[in-house]
Amino acid sequence: MEALNLKPLFDLEALEAKFGGNGKVADGMTGWDILSVDQFDRERLGYVFGRAEEMREMVNRVHGVDLLKGQVLACLFYEPSTRTSASFIAAMERLGGSVIPITQGVQFSSVSKGETLADTIQTLEQYSDVIVLRHPEIGSAKVAAEAAGIPVINAGDGAGEHPTQALLDLFTIREEMGRIDGLKVAMVGDLRFGRTVHSLTKLLLHFDVSLRFVSPEILRMPLKIMNEVRDAGVNARETHDVADVIENADVLYVTRVQKERFSDLAQYDEVKDHYVISPELMRQAKEKMPSIFASALDRPKPYTTNSSIFVTFSNKSNLQATVGIKDKQASYLAPLLAGRSRAQKPIEQRFMGR
Numbered sequence: 325m326e327a328l329n330l331k332p333l334f335d336l337e338a339l340e341a342k343f344g345g346n347g348k349v350a351d352g353m354t355g356w357d358i359l360s361v362d363q364f365d366r367e368r369l370g371y372v373f374g375r376a377e378e379m380r381e382m383v384n385r386v387h388g389v390d391l392l393k394g395q396v397l398a399c400l401f402y403e404p405s406t407r408t409s410a411s412f413i414a415a416m417e418r419l420g421g422s423v424i425p426i427t428q429g430v431q432f433s434s435v436s437k438g439e440t441l442a443d444t445i446q447t448l449e450q451y452s453d454v455i456v457l458r459h460p461e462i463g464s465a466k467v468a469a470e471a472a473g474i475p476v477i478n479a480g481d482g483a484g485e486h487p488t489q490a491l492l493d494l495f496t497i498r499e500e501m502g503r504i505d506g507l508k509v510a511m512v513g514d515l516r517f518g519r520t521v522h523s524l525t526k527l528l529l530h531f532d533v534s535l536r537f538v539s540p541e542i543l544r545m546p547l548k549i550m551n552e553v554r555d556a557g558v559n560a561r562e563t564h565d566v567a568d569v570i571e572n573a574d575v576l577y578v579t580r581v582q583k584e585r586f587s588d589l590a591q592y593d594e595v596k597d598h599y600v601i602s603p604e605l606m607r608q609a610k611e612k613m614p615s616i617f618a619s620a621l622d623r624p625k626p627y628t629t630n631s632s633i634f635v636t637f638s639n640k641s642n643l644q645a646t647v648g649i650k651d652k653q654a655s656y657l658a659p660l661l662a663g664r665s666r667a668q669k670p671i672e673q674r675f676m677g678r
Contacts, residue, residue, distance in 0.1 A: 357469040358477045361487045361523045366530040373495055383418065390420035398452035400444070401427045401479070402459045408479050408489065412456045424452060442471035449474045457481075483517040490523030497575055501612075504528070510536040510573040512566050512601070515545040518579040525549055528558075535560040536569040566601070570608045576601070 353368065364372070382389060397416040401409055409427045416423050426448075434444050441459065445468045448455055457468050458479040465478035465485075480486045498504050509528060511521050515537055526549070528535065535558055537545050544562065553560045563569065570576070578601060606613075 355475055357465075357472075357475050358487055359465045359469055360478070360485050361490050361526045363487075364491075364527065364530075369491075369494070369527070369530065372491060373498065376495055388418040388420065392416065392419040392421035395421040395454070396424060396452040397421055398424045398448045398455045399427060400430065400448060400455055400457050402430055402457075402464075403480070404428070405458055405479070408458065412477075412479065421453075424448070441467055445471045445476070480519055482519070483522075484519055485523045486519040487523050489520050490527050493520065493524050493577070494527050501574060505532040507531075507574040508534040508536065508569075508572055509575045509577060510538060510566070510569040511545075511577045511579070512538040513579040514543050515539040515579075516543040521545070521577065521579055522549055524577065526552065529553065529556040533558065536573065537562045538564070538566045538569060540564060566605065567608070570605055571610075573613060574610065576609070576613060 353371070356363070395416075397412065399409055399412055405427060409425070413423045413425060430444070441464060445455060445457075449472050452474065454475045454477065455468065455472060456477045456479050457465055458481075459465070459468075460482045462482040462484035465476060465481045469476040478485060478487055480489075494504065497507070497509075501507060511525070513521075515521050516539070522545075525535065525545070529552065535553065537560065539545070539562075541564070550560075
């Protein structure tokens, strides 16, 4: 039988040259802690997105490789998570590594015994090569990184940031729209506590975009971030009504009101269902206008097919949200979730020096 002459899966040296030139970008990222999107400029984003494209090709063709064989990821989550924890675990395993999954109960074990976050991190680094952390307190990822001798990746620190999801969201927007420059992006929902919108807004400041922030008064984007938007010279404005932005928006980014962030539940009840992204509203949108719902799925109760058409702050629907909107896609949840583990791979691979 004649031997098959297969092309290399991908050319890492060519990619390094394309995005790193003399290796500056790639070498400068090896061993990084990923704590904030402030660490990324446009050049580094291009490098990471290039690697994400390579990882997607790898998954499509061979499903996995052994690039991180022998390496161990500690997945340390002090808050509930399904999609984020699963995406990191899947990414690590598809790269040939292994995982210590501490995704539930940590707050009832080591924490209840008086162990500090720094104590836990210094213990886990004895068993692992990289730590992914989700924690309810702003700044917790920085505390962990200062205590650790191995890379720490921030998977969400309270109402602070969620840099890896922001990278994924920006990658998804680029894939769906074919570009980032020139887009009008509308962010709707909990802009005060929504760490995903904080991180995505900061990343978008590296591009020529227009931003529209839609929220109730008590959930406006924090002043610190609005000042960064102003200082960057980006065209931006705030409104309370999504109808003000729907016709001109190229991307609609929706995040739920997070009950767990409210100390006063009366305030939560007042705003939890403030907006509805409905078929009627989407008919006013552009022909191709992806809507990214950046929160957990929480279906209306009782659940019916018809009720899933309406997407409120507390409900990220699946593709059934397209029912009754034959000419427009009301949800990109499926490709968003499909992309998560693939976009996560270059993060782990790069910062572990591979």
